[in-house]
Protein backbone atom coordinates (compact mmCIF):
# COMPACT_ATOMS: atom_id res chain seq x y z
CA UNK A 1 0.00 0.00 0.00
CA UNK A 2 1.31 3.47 -0.74
CA UNK A 3 2.40 4.91 2.56
CA UNK A 4 1.76 1.50 4.11
CA UNK A 5 1.06 1.47 7.78
CA UNK A 6 3.59 -1.25 8.66
CA UNK A 7 3.40 -3.01 11.99
CA UNK A 8 4.24 -0.13 14.32
CA UNK A 9 2.06 1.50 16.90
CA UNK A 10 1.62 5.19 17.59
CA UNK A 11 0.97 6.51 21.06
CA UNK A 12 -0.69 9.95 20.87
CA UNK A 13 1.43 12.60 22.59
CA UNK A 14 -0.11 15.16 25.04
CA UNK A 15 -3.64 14.13 24.14
CA UNK A 16 -5.22 15.49 27.33
CA UNK A 17 -3.49 18.85 27.01
CA UNK A 18 -4.70 19.24 23.41
CA UNK A 19 -8.25 18.28 24.39
CA UNK A 20 -8.22 20.72 27.29
CA UNK A 21 -7.27 23.55 24.95
CA UNK A 22 -9.73 22.74 22.17
CA UNK A 23 -12.68 20.88 23.71
CA UNK A 24 -14.50 24.11 24.57
CA UNK A 25 -15.35 24.54 20.89
CA UNK A 26 -19.13 24.10 20.59
CA UNK A 27 -19.60 24.29 16.82
CA UNK A 28 -17.69 25.02 13.62
CA UNK A 29 -14.55 23.31 12.37
CA UNK A 30 -11.48 21.97 14.16
CA UNK A 31 -8.52 21.00 11.99
CA UNK A 32 -6.08 18.22 12.79
CA UNK A 33 -3.24 19.15 10.43
CA UNK A 34 -1.17 16.05 11.20
CA UNK A 35 -3.74 13.31 11.32
CA UNK A 36 -1.30 10.40 11.74
CA UNK A 37 -3.23 7.51 13.27
CA UNK A 38 -6.08 9.84 14.22
CA UNK A 39 -5.34 9.88 17.95
CA UNK A 40 -5.85 13.59 18.54
CA UNK A 41 -8.78 13.68 16.11
CA UNK A 42 -10.59 10.88 17.88
CA UNK A 43 -10.11 12.49 21.29
CA UNK A 44 -11.32 15.87 20.01
CA UNK A 45 -14.39 14.38 18.32
CA UNK A 46 -15.26 12.50 21.51
CA UNK A 47 -14.85 15.65 23.60
CA UNK A 48 -16.93 18.01 21.44
CA UNK A 49 -20.62 18.08 20.48
CA UNK A 50 -22.13 16.90 17.19
CA UNK A 51 -22.08 20.45 15.83
CA UNK A 52 -18.28 20.40 15.71
CA UNK A 53 -16.79 19.04 12.51
CA UNK A 54 -13.21 17.91 12.11
CA UNK A 55 -11.01 18.25 9.04
CA UNK A 56 -8.00 15.92 9.12
CA UNK A 57 -4.98 16.39 6.86
CA UNK A 58 -1.90 14.25 6.29
CA UNK A 59 0.68 14.09 3.52
CA UNK A 60 0.86 10.32 4.05
CA UNK A 61 -2.01 8.57 2.23
CA UNK A 62 -1.52 5.50 4.46
CA UNK A 63 -2.14 7.66 7.55
CA UNK A 64 -5.31 9.09 5.99
CA UNK A 65 -6.62 5.60 5.30
CA UNK A 66 -5.81 4.30 8.79
CA UNK A 67 -7.56 7.29 10.33
CA UNK A 68 -10.53 6.88 8.04
CA UNK A 69 -11.19 3.48 9.57
CA UNK A 70 -10.60 4.69 13.14
CA UNK A 71 -12.86 7.74 12.75
CA UNK A 72 -15.62 6.05 10.72
CA UNK A 73 -17.97 6.04 13.73
CA UNK A 74 -18.14 9.84 13.64
CA UNK A 75 -19.71 9.77 10.16
CA UNK A 76 -20.31 13.11 8.49
CA UNK A 77 -18.55 15.07 11.26
CA UNK A 78 -15.23 14.08 9.69
CA UNK A 79 -13.60 15.13 6.42
CA UNK A 80 -10.15 13.73 5.60
CA UNK A 81 -7.69 15.10 3.05
CA UNK A 82 -4.46 13.81 1.58
CA UNK A 83 -2.97 17.31 1.80
CA UNK A 84 -0.26 19.13 3.72
CA UNK A 85 -1.11 21.45 6.62
CA UNK A 86 0.71 24.21 4.70
CA UNK A 87 -2.12 23.95 2.16
CA UNK A 88 -4.78 24.62 4.78
CA UNK A 89 -5.99 27.95 3.33
CA UNK A 90 -6.59 26.17 0.03
CA UNK A 91 -8.38 23.25 1.65
CA UNK A 92 -10.64 25.61 3.59
CA UNK A 93 -11.41 27.68 0.50
CA UNK A 94 -12.33 24.47 -1.34
CA UNK A 95 -14.75 23.59 1.45
CA UNK A 96 -16.22 27.09 1.68
CA UNK A 97 -14.96 27.58 5.24
CA UNK A 98 -13.88 31.10 6.23
CA UNK A 99 -12.16 30.41 9.49
CA UNK A 100 -11.66 27.57 11.95
CA UNK A 101 -12.30 27.34 15.67
CA UNK A 102 -9.19 25.28 16.36
CA UNK A 103 -6.19 23.72 14.72
CA UNK A 104 -3.65 21.27 16.08
CA UNK A 105 -0.30 20.15 14.67
CA UNK A 106 1.63 17.25 16.19
CA UNK A 107 4.84 17.48 14.20
CA UNK A 108 7.32 14.90 13.04
CA UNK A 109 6.60 11.30 12.24
CA UNK A 110 4.40 8.64 13.78
CA UNK A 111 5.54 5.43 15.46
CA UNK A 112 3.93 3.59 12.57
CA UNK A 113 6.09 5.44 10.04
CA UNK A 114 9.20 4.91 12.19
CA UNK A 115 8.60 1.14 12.23
CA UNK A 116 7.68 0.95 8.54
CA UNK A 117 9.92 -0.12 5.68
CA UNK A 118 10.17 3.44 4.36
CA UNK A 119 13.66 4.19 5.55
CA UNK A 120 12.92 6.45 8.55
CA UNK A 121 14.89 4.45 11.08
CA UNK A 122 18.29 2.75 11.29
CA UNK A 123 16.67 -0.26 12.87
CA UNK A 124 14.55 -1.33 9.89
CA UNK A 125 16.59 -2.14 6.79
CA UNK A 126 14.87 -0.65 3.75
CA UNK A 127 15.57 1.68 0.81
CA UNK A 128 16.38 5.20 2.12
CA UNK A 129 13.10 6.83 1.09
CA UNK A 130 11.89 8.95 4.05
CA UNK A 131 9.08 10.73 2.20
CA UNK A 132 5.95 11.34 4.26
CA UNK A 133 4.16 11.39 0.92
CA UNK A 134 5.49 8.41 -1.03
CA UNK A 135 3.62 9.60 -4.13
CA UNK A 136 5.69 12.73 -4.74
CA UNK A 137 9.14 14.26 -4.67
CA UNK A 138 12.66 12.88 -4.42
CA UNK A 139 13.63 10.23 -1.85
CA UNK A 140 16.54 10.55 0.58
CA UNK A 141 18.64 8.35 -1.71
CA UNK A 142 17.79 10.59 -4.71
CA UNK A 143 18.85 13.70 -2.79
CA UNK A 144 22.12 12.17 -1.61
CA UNK A 145 22.88 11.27 -5.22
CA UNK A 146 21.83 14.59 -6.74
CA UNK A 147 22.77 17.31 -4.28
CA UNK A 148 26.15 18.99 -4.48
CA UNK A 149 28.33 17.83 -1.56
CA UNK A 150 28.50 21.28 0.00
CA UNK A 151 24.70 21.70 -0.02
CA UNK A 152 24.26 18.27 1.51
CA UNK A 153 26.79 19.16 4.23
CA UNK A 154 24.96 22.43 4.93
CA UNK A 155 21.64 20.63 5.23
CA UNK A 156 23.06 18.01 7.62
CA UNK A 157 24.60 20.78 9.73
CA UNK A 158 21.44 22.92 9.78
CA UNK A 159 18.82 20.22 10.25
CA UNK A 160 20.84 17.77 12.36
CA UNK A 161 22.95 20.35 14.19
CA UNK A 162 25.71 17.78 13.60
CA UNK A 163 29.43 18.27 13.96
CA UNK A 164 31.21 16.27 11.24
CA UNK A 165 28.58 17.18 8.63
CA UNK A 166 31.13 17.93 5.89
CA UNK A 167 32.83 14.57 6.41
CA UNK A 168 29.48 12.79 6.51
CA UNK A 169 28.33 14.47 3.28
CA UNK A 170 31.56 13.41 1.55
CA UNK A 171 31.18 9.83 2.80
CA UNK A 172 27.48 9.66 1.70
CA UNK A 173 28.27 11.07 -1.77
CA UNK A 174 31.10 8.61 -2.13
CA UNK A 175 28.88 5.67 -1.19
CA UNK A 176 26.18 6.87 -3.62
CA UNK A 177 28.74 7.12 -6.46
CA UNK A 178 29.71 3.50 -5.82
CA UNK A 179 26.10 2.36 -5.69
CA UNK A 180 26.35 1.71 -1.96
CA UNK A 181 23.52 3.93 -0.72
CA UNK A 182 20.61 1.60 -1.41
CA UNK A 183 19.58 0.61 2.11
CA UNK A 184 19.26 2.19 5.54
CA UNK A 185 21.94 -0.29 6.70
CA UNK A 186 24.36 1.32 4.23
CA UNK A 187 23.29 4.79 5.36
CA UNK A 188 23.70 3.79 9.02
CA UNK A 189 27.14 2.26 8.32
CA UNK A 190 28.32 5.52 6.72
CA UNK A 191 27.02 7.53 9.71
CA UNK A 192 28.72 5.21 12.23
CA UNK A 193 31.97 5.31 10.27
CA UNK A 194 32.07 9.12 10.36
CA UNK A 195 30.33 9.93 13.65
CA UNK A 196 31.14 6.85 15.72
CA UNK A 197 28.90 4.37 17.54
CA UNK A 198 27.26 7.17 19.58
CA UNK A 199 25.04 7.77 16.57
CA UNK A 200 23.33 4.42 17.18
CA UNK A 201 22.61 5.31 20.79
CA UNK A 202 20.68 8.47 19.92
CA UNK A 203 17.10 8.18 21.18
CA UNK A 204 14.32 8.17 18.58
CA UNK A 205 15.33 8.96 15.03
CA UNK A 206 19.10 9.54 15.02
CA UNK A 207 20.24 13.06 14.18
CA UNK A 208 21.53 12.25 10.67
CA UNK A 209 18.25 10.48 9.90
CA UNK A 210 16.27 13.41 11.30
CA UNK A 211 18.32 15.86 9.21
CA UNK A 212 17.68 13.90 6.02
CA UNK A 213 13.99 13.54 6.82
CA UNK A 214 13.61 17.29 7.35
CA UNK A 215 15.41 17.87 4.05
CA UNK A 216 13.40 15.31 2.06
CA UNK A 217 10.05 16.61 3.35
CA UNK A 218 10.99 20.31 3.46
CA UNK A 219 9.52 20.25 6.92
CA UNK A 220 10.64 23.68 8.11
CA UNK A 221 9.45 25.44 4.96
CA UNK A 222 6.05 23.83 5.35
CA UNK A 223 5.88 24.78 9.02
CA UNK A 224 6.80 28.39 8.17
CA UNK A 225 4.08 28.48 5.50
CA UNK A 226 1.51 27.17 7.99
CA UNK A 227 2.52 29.65 10.70
CA UNK A 228 2.41 32.50 8.19
CA UNK A 229 -1.13 31.51 7.17
CA UNK A 230 -2.53 31.33 10.73
CA UNK A 231 -4.06 34.82 10.77
CA UNK A 232 -5.93 33.93 7.59
CA UNK A 233 -7.34 30.63 8.87
CA UNK A 234 -8.10 31.17 12.56
CA UNK A 235 -11.56 32.58 13.22
CA UNK A 236 -12.07 35.11 15.97
CA UNK A 237 -11.68 33.27 19.30
CA UNK A 238 -10.02 30.32 17.52
CA UNK A 239 -6.96 28.54 18.91
CA UNK A 240 -3.86 26.99 17.37
CA UNK A 241 -1.89 24.31 19.22
CA UNK A 242 1.48 23.04 18.00
CA UNK A 243 3.50 20.19 19.48
CA UNK A 244 7.11 20.11 18.31
CA UNK A 245 9.88 17.64 18.96
CA UNK A 246 13.11 19.54 18.34
CA UNK A 247 14.38 23.04 18.79
CA UNK A 248 14.41 23.91 15.08
CA UNK A 249 10.63 23.55 15.08
CA UNK A 250 9.95 24.93 18.53
CA UNK A 251 11.99 28.08 17.89
CA UNK A 252 9.86 28.86 14.85
CA UNK A 253 6.59 28.28 16.67
CA UNK A 254 7.74 30.36 19.65
CA UNK A 255 8.82 33.28 17.46
CA UNK A 256 5.70 33.18 15.33
CA UNK A 257 3.27 33.08 18.29
CA UNK A 258 5.22 35.86 20.03
CA UNK A 259 5.07 38.04 16.90
CA UNK A 260 1.34 37.40 16.53
CA UNK A 261 0.76 38.43 20.14
CA UNK A 262 2.91 41.56 19.78
CA UNK A 263 1.10 42.53 16.59
CA UNK A 264 -2.21 42.58 18.48
CA UNK A 265 -5.31 40.47 17.97
CA UNK A 266 -3.65 37.32 19.34
CA UNK A 267 -2.82 36.12 22.84
CA UNK A 268 -0.22 33.47 23.64
CA UNK A 269 -1.78 30.78 25.86
CA UNK A 270 1.58 29.28 26.81
CA UNK A 271 4.34 31.63 27.94
CA UNK A 272 6.70 28.69 28.36
CA UNK A 273 6.11 25.53 26.36
CA UNK A 274 3.90 22.99 28.08
CA UNK A 275 5.64 19.64 28.60
CA UNK A 276 4.20 16.15 29.02
CA UNK A 277 3.85 14.85 32.57
CA UNK A 278 6.25 12.31 34.05
CA UNK A 279 3.68 9.54 33.73
CA UNK A 280 3.35 10.11 30.03
CA UNK A 281 7.12 10.20 29.49
CA UNK A 282 7.45 6.93 31.46
CA UNK A 283 4.80 5.36 29.26
CA UNK A 284 6.00 6.80 25.97
CA UNK A 285 9.65 7.73 25.45
CA UNK A 286 8.82 9.64 22.29
CA UNK A 287 6.90 12.18 24.39
CA UNK A 288 10.11 13.10 26.22
CA UNK A 289 11.08 15.90 23.82
CA UNK A 290 7.55 17.21 23.16
CA UNK A 291 6.89 20.93 23.66
CA UNK A 292 3.39 22.31 23.24
CA UNK A 293 2.62 25.95 22.48
CA UNK A 294 -0.77 27.54 21.90
CA UNK A 295 -2.11 30.87 20.71
CA UNK A 296 -5.63 32.32 20.55
CA UNK A 297 -7.12 34.82 18.16
CA UNK A 298 -8.68 37.32 20.49
CA UNK A 299 -12.46 37.39 20.34
CA UNK A 300 -13.77 40.03 17.97
CA UNK A 301 -10.40 40.65 16.28
CA UNK A 302 -9.74 40.41 12.58
CA UNK A 303 -12.11 39.34 9.90
CA UNK A 304 -12.11 35.62 10.49
CA UNK A 305 -15.79 35.48 11.23
CA UNK A 306 -18.68 33.87 9.42
CA UNK A 307 -17.89 30.32 10.40
CA UNK A 308 -19.37 28.00 7.84
CA UNK A 309 -22.04 25.93 9.49
CA UNK A 310 -21.06 27.30 12.87
CA UNK A 311 -24.63 28.15 13.67
CA UNK A 312 -23.57 30.62 16.31
CA UNK A 313 -25.87 33.29 15.00
CA UNK A 314 -23.40 35.82 16.35
CA UNK A 315 -20.43 37.55 14.90
CA UNK A 316 -17.93 35.81 17.17
CA UNK A 317 -17.53 33.25 14.47
CA UNK A 318 -15.29 30.83 16.35
CA UNK A 319 -18.18 28.62 17.26
CA UNK A 320 -17.52 28.75 21.00
CA UNK A 321 -20.45 29.28 23.26
CA UNK A 322 -20.42 32.50 25.23
CA UNK A 323 -21.17 30.56 28.39
CA UNK A 324 -17.96 28.63 28.08
CA UNK A 325 -15.63 31.56 27.60
Ligand SMILES: C[S@@+](CC[C@H](N)C(=O)[O-])C[C@H]1O[C@@H](n2cnc3c(N)ncnc32)[C@H](O)[C@@H]1O
Nearest residue numbers: 012034036037038039040058059060084085106
Ligand atom coordinates in the same frame (compact mmCIF):
# COMPACT_ATOMS: atom_id res chain seq x y z
C1 LIG B 1 3.33 12.54 15.03
S1 LIG B 1 2.34 12.07 13.69
C2 LIG B 1 0.73 12.55 14.20
C3 LIG B 1 0.09 11.57 15.13
C4 LIG B 1 -1.34 11.88 15.50
N1 LIG B 1 -1.45 13.12 16.22
C5 LIG B 1 -1.94 10.76 16.31
O1 LIG B 1 -2.12 10.93 17.52
O2 LIG B 1 -2.23 9.69 15.78
C6 LIG B 1 2.72 13.27 12.49
C7 LIG B 1 2.01 13.07 11.17
O3 LIG B 1 2.19 14.29 10.44
C8 LIG B 1 2.27 13.96 9.07
N2 LIG B 1 2.88 15.10 8.38
C9 LIG B 1 4.16 15.48 8.31
N3 LIG B 1 4.29 16.61 7.62
C10 LIG B 1 3.04 16.98 7.25
C11 LIG B 1 2.50 18.09 6.52
N4 LIG B 1 3.29 19.05 6.01
N5 LIG B 1 1.17 18.15 6.36
C12 LIG B 1 0.35 17.19 6.85
N6 LIG B 1 0.81 16.12 7.53
C13 LIG B 1 2.14 16.02 7.74
C14 LIG B 1 3.09 12.70 9.04
O4 LIG B 1 2.87 11.98 7.84
C15 LIG B 1 2.54 11.97 10.28
O5 LIG B 1 1.51 11.10 9.93
